[in-house]
Amino acid sequence: MHRLIPTSRSLLSMASAPLRWWRLPLMAASNPPNSDTTKEFIDRHGSVKCLCNTGRRSSVDIIYGDEETRRKTTDVTDGEQETWGEFREALLEADANKGAANMRQAAAAAHQSSVDRVVHLNRLPDSSHRDGSIYRDTYQWQKDYRIADRTETRLEAMMYSNPTDCSMVNGICLRHYPRHMLQIFSLKLAKIPVGAGKVELYGYIAARDELEPFLNYVVNISRDDPFTVEQGSLINMAPKRGIRLDYGTLIEYDMKIKTGEQEKDDLQLIDGVSVIGLMGTVDRSVFTSRIIGDYGAIDISASRLDRAVEVTVEVTVSEVQDIFHLCLGCFISGLHEEIRLFDGTIGEPRGLKRYVVAVVMGTQMDLKFKVDAESSGCSEHCCSFTAHQHGHADQLIKTDFASFLVKQTSMAWFGFSGDFWVL
Numbered sequence: 368m369h370r371l372i373p374t375s376r377s378l379l380s381m382a383s384a385p386l387r388w389w390r391l392p393l394m395a396a397s398n399p400p401n402s403d404t405t406k407e408f409i410d411r412h413g414s415v416k417c418l419c420n421t422g423r424r425s426s427v428d429i430i431y432g433d434e435e436t437r438r439k440t441t442d443v444t445d446g447e448q449e450t451w452g453e454f455r456e457a458l459l460e461a462d463a464n465k466g467a468a469n470m471r472q473a474a475a476a477a478h479q480s481s482v483d484r485v486v487h488l489n490r491l492p493d494s495s496h497r498d499g500s501i502y503r504d505t506y507q508w509q510k511d512y513r514i515a516d517r518t519e520t521r522l523e524a525m526m527y528s529n530p531t532d533c534s535m536v537n538g539i540c541l542r543h544y545p546r547h548m549l550q551i552f553s554l555k556l557a558k559i560p561v562g563a564g565k566v567e568l569y570g571y572i573a574a575r576d577e578l579e580p581f582l583n584y585v586v587n588i589s590r591d592d593p594f595t596v597e598q599g600s601l602i603n604m605a606p607k608r609g610i611r612l613d614y615g616t617l618i619e620y621d622m623k624i625k626t627g628e629q630e631k632d633d634l635q636l637i638d639g640v641s642v643i644g645l646m647g648t649v650d651r652s653v654f655t656s657r658i659i660g661d662y663g664a665i666d667i668s669a670s671r672l673d674r675a676v677e678v679t680v681e682v683t684v685s686e687v688q689d690i691f692h693l694c695l696g697c698f699i700s701g702l703h704e705e706i707r708l709f710d711g712t713i714g715e716p717r718g719l720k721r722y723v724v725a726v727v728m729g730t731q732m733d734l735k736f737k738v739d740a741e742s743s744g745c746s747e748h749c750c751s752f753t754a755h756q757h758g759h760a761d762q763l764i765k766t767d768f769a770s771f772l773v774k775q776t777s778m779a780w781f782g783f784s785g786d787f788w789v790l
Contacts, residue, residue, distance in 0.1 A: 404644040405489045408615040412508035485557075485666060488618075488656035494640035496621045501640065512580045512617055514640075520583040524608050524679045524723045525776050530757065540756050543779040547645060548675035548725035549574070549612040551585060551667060552704045554602040557657060558664040559624070559636075567593035568602070568636065570622030572665075576611040578780065582619070583607055590633075593625050601707060602665070609677035609725050611780070614644045624662060634662040645671065651727065653704045672700060675725040676754050678732055680708065681774040682719040690714040691740040691768045698735070700727040708734075713769065726754035732775070738768055 491508070493500040502515045509515070533540040559566055569590045573582040585604045588594050596602065610616060618641045624634040637660035648654065648671035655668045682695065695709040708722045726732045731751050739745040748771075750762045756779040764771040 404614075404646045405491065405642050407646055408508065408642045408644060409491075409506070411614060412506065412511050485655045485657050488641045488643075488658050488667070490639040490641055490658075491617075494619075495638050497635060497638050508615070508617075512575050514575075514619075516581065518581045520579055520581045520607055522579050522608050524677065524721060525778060533757075540779070543756055545674040545676050545728040545756070545779055547612040548672045548677070549576075549610040549616055549643060549669055550672055550675075550699065550706075550725040551604065551606070551610070551669045552653060552706050553666075553668045554586060554604055555666045555668070556596050556598055556600050556602060556663065557666040559598050560634075560662060563598075563624075565595055565597045567625040568596050568622060569593040569625055570620070570636070572604075572618065572620045572622065574606065574610045575617040575619060577613045577615065578611040583610060586622075590623075590625060590630060603707075603710075605720055606723055609675075609723055609780075612643070612645060612648070612671055614646065616643050617641070618643060618658075618667070620658060620665075622660075622665070636660050636663050637665055643669070651700055651702060653702060668704060670702065670704070672725050672727050674728050675700075676728050676756060676777050676779045678724050678726045678752070678754050679776040679778070680722040680724065680732075680734070681776075682709075682722075683717075683772040683774075684713055684719065684769050685716045685772065686765075686770040687713060687716050688768050689740055689742060691738055694737040694739070695719070696735045696737070697722070697724055698733040699724055700730040700732075716769075726777075728754050728756065728779070730754060734773060736764060736766075736771060738766055740768055743767065 491506075493503065493505045493509075495501055501509065504510050504515070530540075530543060532542060534542040554572065556568065569588040569592075571582075571584055571587040573584045573587070575582065583606055585606045586602055594602065620637050620639065620641075622636040622638075623630075624636055626633050637658045639658075641656075641658065643656070650671055650673040653668060653670045655666050658665045658667065680697070684693075691713055693709060693711065693713050694707070697706040697708050698704075699706070706724060709719055724732065731753055733749060733751045736748040737745065738748070746766065748764050748766060750764060750773055752760050752762075752775040755777045758777045759775065761772065761774045764773065
């Protein structure tokens with residue numbers, strides 16, 4: 368694979384040299400709703416560990432309150448202190464003179480403004496893959512969510528799309544019903560070192576929820592086949608199943624920038640675990656949270672959806688007449704934020720990847736096909752489906768370049784009593 372190398376400084380040299388960063392305009396406060404979510408999560412899964420001074424290792428993670436904007440987090444790997452970078456410090460150093468009341472008021476205003484405000488997503492303490500602290504079972508949540516188990520989720524999309532044990536009353540199934548779900552709309556590479564240009568990104572972002580604690584990969588890119596991106600680029604994503612949203616839905620991440628022949632030379636983009644929950648989120652209100660790392664940041668735009676079901680979209684392309692570019696976007700539940708399902712070139716008949724989204728039951732999912740060919744320009748075609756507890760539907764779209772057969776499958780999950788694996 369051809370490697371794209373920046374024309375200015377090499378990324379490898381940046382690993383040891385001081386970095387220059389854009390300093391983003393800071394909000395007047397941190398994000399107390401997210402802080403409360405993190406605090407509640409740790410309270411539900413055991414109290415915060417007692418931290419002791421060992422002389423060599425300092426790990427201070429203040430996860431809520433006004434202290435969050437004034438403390439720094441440092442880790443030590445192999446006996447040497449590792450700083451989190453000027454960029455991270457700049458983003459975390461909010462206005463220290465603001466009182467707790469002002470912080471709450473600012474956060475409430477930010478909560479209403481939704482996607483236009485980007486807030487920092489807290490990292491749970493001792494959740495680094497690089498130093499191995501995430502695997503030590505220091506905290507109860509690490510045991511509860513089986514963090515040391517790297518198994519991918521065993522639940523597949525459409526597993527229960529044709530149930531045989533429904534309990535029907537007046538045409539409504541009482542056994543399988545909609546849930547609170549988390550829908551991620553986009554992942555964006557928000558910041559990288561100045562002058563880096565295009566970079567090769569690899570690693571993963573995955574969800575762990577109370578439906579099943581194993582890894583539900585939203586992104587999973589191998590080092591052997593990295594994804595070439597630049598600052599501001601969207602990162603392709605395709606979760607294996609829907610993401611349930613409760614008081615503790617974990618977002619686990621370990622992503623790096625490839626810089627050399629060996630992994631030890633690569634730059635750590637983001638590393639850790641964060642929590643998103645019902646607290647601090649509102650039904651059908653898109654928010655953007657920023658995961659800040661040593662050598663950049665990734666923005667997650669998402670929304671909580673109440674009474675949602677899992678919808679699987681399958682697209683088969685046939686009768687291809689010419690090479691064309693296809694951009695397939697998805698809009699759900701009356702929201703205007705787009706979920707990019709596919710963006711690439713089509714030159715022959717093929718089936719696209721299976722896509723899974725969450726949709727509020729009884730509302731529409733709209734698909735927009737943007738077809739662009741050099742020979743005859745651009746055209747747009749749309750189709751819509753309504754989300755139900757169970758069911759299948761399909762539509763055929765014919766264009767001058769190809770035909771698109773769209774199959775939609777709705778599925779509500781089984782009843783849930785509050786423990787893992789009750790299906």
